[in-house]
Amino acid sequence: xxxxxASLSKSYDGQNWTLKNINVQIKSGEFFTIVGxxxxxxxxxxxxxxxxISISDGTxxxxxxxxxxxxxxxxxxxxxxxxxxxxxxxxxxxxxxFGLKARKMPAAQLEQRVAHALELVGLSELKARKPRExxxxxxxxxxxxxxxxxxxxICLMDEPLSNLDAQLRSKMRSEIRELQQNLGITLIYVxxxxxxxxxxxxxxxxxxxxxxxxxxxxxxxxxxxANSFVAQFFGTPRMNLLxxxxxxKNQRHLQVDxxxxxxxxxxxxxxxxxxxxxxxxxxxxxxxxASNAAIKxxxxxxxxxIIHALLDNQEEVRITTAQNNTxxxxxxxxxxATAAYFVFDNTGRAIFFNKGDGEDGRTNYKQxxxxxx
Amino acid sequence: MNKNITGPNxxxxxxxxxxxxxxxxxxxxxLLGFWTxxxxxxxxxxxxxxxxxxxxxxxxxxxTQTPIIRYLFNSLxxxxxxxxxxxxxxxxxxxxxxxxxxxxxxxxFYVFLATMxxxxxxxxxxxxxxxxxxxxxxxxxxxIIPFLTSAFGTFMLRQSFLQIPGELKEASxxxxxxxxxxxxxxxxxxxxxxxxxxxAYSFLxxxxxxxxxxxxxxxxxxRPVQDGLRQLxxxxxxxxxxxxxxxxxxxxxxxxxxxxxGQHYFKSGLNEGAVK
Numbered sequence: 001x002x003x004x005x006a007s008l009s010k011s012y013d014g015q016n017w018t019l020k021n022i023n024v025q026i027k028s029g030e031f032f033t034i035v036g037x038x039x040x041x042x043x044x045x046x047x048x049x050x051x052x053i054s055i056s057d058g059t060x061x062x063x064x065x066x067x068x069x070x071x072x073x074x075x076x077x078x079x080x081x082x083x084x085x086x087x088x089x090x091x092x093x094x095x096x097x098f099g100l101k102a103r104k105m106p107a108a109q110l111e112q113r114v115a116h117a118l119e120l121v122g123l124s125e126l127k128a129r130k131p132r133e134x135x136x137x138x139x140x141x142x143x144x145x146x147x148x149x150x151x152x153x154i155c156l157m158d159e160p161l162s163n164l165d166a167q168l169r170s171k172m173r174s175e176i177r178e179l180q181q182n183l184g185i186t187l188i189y190v191x192x193x194x195x196x197x198x199x200x201x202x203x204x205x206x207x208x209x210x211x212x213x214x215x216x217x218x219x220x221x222x223x224x225x226a227n228s229f230v231a232q233f234f235g236t237p238r239m240n241l242l243x244x245x246x247x248x249k250n251q252r253h254l255q256v257d258x259x260x261x262x263x264x265x266x267x268x269x270x271x272x273x274x275x276x277x278x279x280x281x282x283x284x285x286x287x288x289x290a291s292n293a294a295i296k297x298x299x300x301x302x303x304x305x306i307i308h309a310l311l312d313n314q315e316e317v318r319i320t321t322a323q324n325n326t327x328x329x330x331x332x333x334x335x336x337a338t339a340a341y342f343v344f345d346n347t348g349r350a351i352f353f354n355k356g357d358g359e360d361g362r363t364n365y366k367q368x369x370x371x372x373x
Numbered sequence: 374m375n376k377n378i379t380g381p382n383x384x385x386x387x388x389x390x391x392x393x394x395x396x397x398x399x400x401x402x403x404l405l406g407f408w409t410x411x412x413x414x415x416x417x418x419x420x421x422x423x424x425x426x427x428x429x430x431x432x433x434x435x436x437t438q439t440p441i442i443r444y445l446f447n448s449l450x451x452x453x454x455x456x457x458x459x460x461x462x463x464x465x466x467x468x469x470x471x472x473x474x475x476x477x478x479x480x481x482f483y484v485f486l487a488t489m490x491x492x493x494x495x496x497x498x499x500x501x502x503x504x505x506x507x508x509x510x511x512x513x514x515x516x517i518i519p520f521l522t523s524a525f526g527t528f529m530l531r532q533s534f535l536q537i538p539g540e541l542k543e544a545s546x547x548x549x550x551x552x553x554x555x556x557x558x559x560x561x562x563x564x565x566x567x568x569x570x571x572x573a574y575s576f577l578x579x580x581x582x583x584x585x586x587x588x589x590x591x592x593x594x595x596r597p598v599q600d601g602l603r604q605l606x607x608x609x610x611x612x613x614x615x616x617x618x619x620x621x622x623x624x625x626x627x628x629x630x631x632x633x634x635g636q637h638y639f640k641s642g643l644n645e646g647a648v649k
Contacts, residue, residue, distance in 0.1 A: 052543050073549025085540035089562040099548040150548075 001063045001153040001186055002028045003049065008058035010044055018044055020210050022058070026188065026203075028153075031180055033189045035197040036207035037233075042190045045207070046156050049188060051075050062154065073103075077154040078147035082162055084139045086131040093118070093127040096145045117149035120179065137168045144176070148183065155180075157189045161196065173200055194234045198222070206230050228348040231276050237306050237318045240282070241274045241344070254343070257313050259292040262337050268352065276342035276350075279306065279318040283336045284327070291332035293317070298327060309333060410618035417614045431619035440593045441620045444601030449627070451516045451597055452579040458517065459575040460568060463526030468556050470527070471534040472542065482531070489524035494584070501588055515589045516597065520579060526571050533567035534560060566638060573635035577628060598624045 003026040010019040019041045026032045034042045047053040049060060051072035060068045067075050078099070086095050094101075096117055100110045118124045121141040131139055140160055147155050160176070161169045177200050180187045191197055197204045198218045206213040206221065206229075214226035225231035232238045242256045247270045254262040254275060262275060284307065296316070297308040307319045307327060317335065327333070343352035409417055410431055416424040435441050469475075470482050500519055509515040537560060545555045561568065583599045590596045596604065602624060605617050 047543070050543075050547060052546055071549065072547045077547070079544065079547050081540040081544065083538060083540050085538065085544040087541065087559060087563070089565070098544075102545075102548040102550055102554070 002026060003154065003186065003188070004059075004061040004064075005049070006059045006061070008045070008048060008060060009056050010041070010048060010053065011056045017210050019048075019207075022212055024205060024212070024215055026186060028186055029184050031177065031187050031189065031200060031202045033191060033197040033201035033204045034207060035191055035194060035204055035233075036213075038192055040207040041210055042192075042207050043158055046158055046188060046190045050077060050079055050156050075154075076152050077156060078150040078152045080140075080143045080147050080155065080157040080160045082159040084131070084143045084163075086139055086142055088131050090130075091127065092123060092129050092131070092134070092142050092145075095131065095142055096127075096149050099146060099150050113149045113151065114145075117145040120148055121145045121175075136164050137172060140164065140172065144179065148179070152185075154186045154188070157187065159191055160189075162191070162193070169196075176200065195236075198234065206233065208233075224353060225276075225342065225350055227350055228274055228276060228344040231342060231344070231350070235278060237279045237320065239342075240277045240279065240317045242277065242311075242315055242317070244273050244275055246270060246273055256315070256337075257292050257311060259290060260311070260335055260337055262341055262354075264343075264352075265354070268343070272346040273351075274344040274346070274348070276344055277317075277337070278340065279320045281338045281340040282317065282319045283338055284309075284319055284321055284323070285334040285336060286327060286331065291334050293333055293335050295327055295329055295331045295333060298329065300324065307333075309335060311335065406618060407622055410615065410622045412615055414613050414615040417618075431615040432623070434613070434616045435620045435623065439605055439616070439620065440596075441598075441601060441605070441623060443593055444596055444598045445623065445627070447513070447595055447601075448580055448597040448599075450513055451582075452576045454513075454517045455520045455579040456572050456576040458521040459523055459526050460572055462522035463530050463571065464561065464564075464568065465556070466522065466527045467530035467534050468552075468560060470531045471537075472552065472555070472560075485524055486528060489528065497584065497588065500585075504589060510589055511591045511595055513595060516579075516582065516586055516595075519585070520575075523575065526575060529571055530564065530567055533564045537563050569635060569638040573631050576631050580628060580631075 005022050005024050005026075008019065008022040009017060011017050022045060024032075034045060036042045044053060048055050051067070051070060051074075055068050058068075059066055062075060062077075087098065090098065093114055096114045097110055100113060105113070114127075115124070118127055121144050123138065123141050123145060126134065126138065131142065134142065140163075143160070157176075161172050164172060173196060176187075176189075189196075189200065198221075201218060203215060203217055204221050205215045208229050214221060214230045216224070221230060222234050225234070228239075228241055232241065242260075244254050244256055246254055246268060248267065252264040252267060254264055254273065256262075256275060293309040293311045295307055295309050299306040299308075302324075304320050304322050305324050305327075307321060309317050309319060311317060319335065321327075339354060341354050342350060343354075345351050405422075408422070411427045411429070412422070412424045413426050413428075413430070416422075416426065466485075470478060470485075504510060504515050504519065509518065541559055541563070542555065545559055550558070580597075581599060582597065583603075586597050586600050587603075590600065593601070593604075602617070602620060605620055606612055
């Protein structure tokens with residue numbers, strides 16, 4: 001069951017757009033993630049697809065059928081919520097059976113469906129318990145079982161893992177992914193966590209400032225971010241954005257400072273740019289004679305450390321390094337460029353990337369985003 | 374060091390002492406009333422509380438010679454229907470105030486609330502005129518119909534319904550539950566502790582009504598207990614205090630039952646809680 005969003009928009013007051021012109025085609029059986037910072041409208045978008053919030057403009061098609069104005073129960077989908085949405089007065093089994101009962105399914109078939117769903121999430125033994133007697137992870141599994149039991153081909157999930165602790169979250173990530181694969185359902189998954197989006201999704205939609213920033217596979221989004229917002233949103237620690245001015249007399253040298261210098265393979269127009277550099281694409285030289293930065297903070301992570309340094313032009317950079325325990329606070333260092341970098345224009349739009357592997361060139365990304373910064 | 378250990382214990386003893394004292398203050402009239410209900414009236418009149426004639430005679434007299442059982446029945450009927458109606462109508466109006474979106478919802482709610490501020494005594498005369506014109510005087514209906522709903526009950530249930538997570542409503546919408554079914558299968562069970570509390574409250578409020586039934590009932594066929602008790606006192610020139618005391622004790626029994634059940638549910642409600 002494919003889902004098509006055609007210039008879907010939402011406005012609550014008729015003046016300001018909460019969501020503007022969302023276009024995407026979600027393929028049948030796809031794991032589609034909507035990601036963005038809080039307040040970007042991702043939950044609103046999900047609820048519009050579910051039918052819980054009305055659509056102001058545009059059309060929504062499920063399986064080529066226009067469902068823009070249909071009530072939720074006629075869209076044949078299921079939903080899993082952040083706070084599980086379990087009924088505290090019903091036991092696990094009745095919670096899972098809730099939707100089926102509401103749809104007046106014959107008892108025998110209902111029993112069988114519920115039992116199967118509980119088995120899939122590994123909760124068969126706890127079916128007589130009340131939700132309050134379960135842990136957070138088990139509660140979310142009940143919610144998953146309810147979605148599975150409904151046997152719909154589309155499932156919507158609204159930040160289902162954000163109430164769980166980190167360890168459980170990574171376990172549930174793979175469980176959800178596995179379930180989705182085995183059941184062959186189309187899953188639309190909303191999250192604010194870029195790691196969840198990257199690790200689980202077939203495709204990611206990045207929402208920010210009421211608009212789609214980019215839609216693509218995790219690797220497309222990481223390797224070819226459409227703009228500086230997307231570039232900084234994905235990857236920890238965040239990508240460094242260093243402002244530079246370029247004029248043709250610089251002869252293809254994009255200079256952050258005299259020691260941190262990027263050589264462009266081609267000429268670009270004169271103007272202000274941002275050089276985007278991932279923290280792992282900068283080198284630190286402590287013993288070099290000339291220095292251009294001072295270490296402000298060191299985060300020791302075991303296999304690597306994150307160095308926060310202040311360039312002499314007062315810009316802060318984050319660098320990850322495997323050289324542990326070799327630096328000290330306040331130490332003068334030399335920060336040097338490697339071959340991998342991105343170039344964004346002064347509106348934040350990506351115009352250029354250089355992965356340092358010979359595949360250099362201008363981005364062919366056509367999407368224009370006005371307020372990416 | 375030593376002080377630190379004994380300090381809290383002393384405090385605790387002090388607390389217990391105060392609590393016991395207060396409990397005695399509350400319990401003594403109650404126990405005294407129960408005790409006198411077992412004494413012959415002659416002894417009560419003499420003021421001697423230590424009598425050798427402890428018996429249930431007073432209860433026997435009360436039941437056989439006064440309409441106290443009829444009063445009890447009247448009160449049970451009135452209180453039960455008032456309670457049931459309030460549960461139904463208060464929950465339905467509270468549902469509308471929480472889950473239905475309509476113009477002027479909040480304004481209407483505040484108007485609703487404002488009626489809570491009116492003392493009942495101020496409404497007595499207009500209400501009396503109304504029920505007289507409707508021809509309801511001296512009937513069960515006169516003690517039930519004006520109390521079919523209450524602003525307090527609606528207010529209380531609204532607060533309780535507001536606690537229901539929005540996700541439960543959304544999950545129900547996805548399954549296509551209508552407002553009626555959502556009300557019946559989610560809202561009511563979710564808020565059952567508040568409903569029990571309201572039930573106990575409205576039952577007791579109705580049971581303890583005095584002024585209104587006094588004005589509107591004229592015969593033992595419809596008179597509720599509180600007015601019935603008063604009736605026992607004034608009917609005879611010589612007051613049989615032992616019997617009156619026994620009747621009062623009988624009248625208290627349903628109240629105690631309601632409180633006992635209510636407390637049980639209230640306790641279980643404390644560890645119910647929402648799934649968060």
